[in-house]
Amino acid sequence: MQNLKIDGDRLWQSLMELAKIGATEKGGVCRLALTDLDRQGRDLFIRWCKDAGCTISVDPIGNIFARRAGKDNSQPPIVTGSHLDSQPTGGKFDGAYGVLAGLEVIRTLNDLGITTQAPVEVVAWTNEEGSRFSPAMVGSGVYAGVFALDEALAKKDIDNKTMGDELKRIGYAGKDQLSGREVGAYFEAHIEQGPILEAEKKTIGVVTAAQGQRWYEIFVTGQEAHAGPTPMPRRRDALVAASRMVDAVNRIGHKFAPLACATVGFMQVSPNSRNTIPGKVFFTVDFRHPIDATLTQMHEALHAECKVIAEAAKVEVEIKDFWYFAPTPFADDCVNAVRQATTQLGYSHRDIVSGAGHDAVYMAKVAPTGMIFVPCRDGISHNEIEDATPEDLTAGANVLLHAILERAKANP
Ligand code: HGY
Ligand code: MN
């Protein structure tokens, strides 16, 4: 059993096939959650899973579970997976790799005629990215009981379309109730999306935890006025105030260096007219840190800075706490299973804390959970140039195969 390997060429071919759905000119993908392109990716994944002999379940938030029977199907399943939705300027591997590495494990078990004791499932989670519908990790969040189903189904995109209506429109408003059942273990393979593994020439990241996140929605209200006759001292310019707040967000990130991350990724200006002083600005803030107490300090600094800036600019500011999850450790027995498989396969590796959020963070609430990272070129992700090597992707999937075999108790 020790030297079993997946078929790296088949995994790479599947990744390239899936990447044709939503392909962008610069070599990335744009498959926003619950769009027709997401549906096409889902349909392809289900076709491949059925070809591999899996049975398919879809839950009410559209999570897809492909199940390979074991010898004893009363045992809790060993689950792996990730997401098929992407960022608007996303890459071929973010999410897709974890889903297709899971499928490749199933295909390899079929090729080798191995039946595991426990059933094995591959899952594609709904709306992991949190781009079209916010926040992120909604599908796994509903499954893990973090978000109520009706709250999630009511979430709206920028055109006021709800997740519920879009799930129905693409045919993925499932009926299968899978939340709350016991899961033996959950493993997720993912590209690192940062520079560490590549810089240290390590093939595998043994992920011990994921850093915490705080997301905010900030509303700045000044006063629309004419860009010409309005003297500078009389202005209540919402965009000038918001710009100073954006700078404050960036300064907070640097203040709590080297581990803090602080990003403003979305902004709307109203009325967005060249010769009218902006009266309203809406923007988002994404804070991250592996230490919860520091994330709290960043939270307090944001409120303090925005208050001072608003007063000086004679505008109102409302800061809404939009989303929070604490730094999340993964289960020792799963982390050890990943580390042991990595060592047994002879891959270079290091422990690493995930900078990105993943569905594994919410699965860690309901099952023993571990993650496997592989390097990506220049540490770039959420970008169409995102790239990874077939060798590293194969290595990560081999580690996944052995971690699953260890937990699913396979007999030759
Ligand atoms: O934001 C994240 O970390 C992930 O890409 N959803
Ligand atoms: Mn991802």
Ligand code: MN
């Ligand atoms: Mn992502």
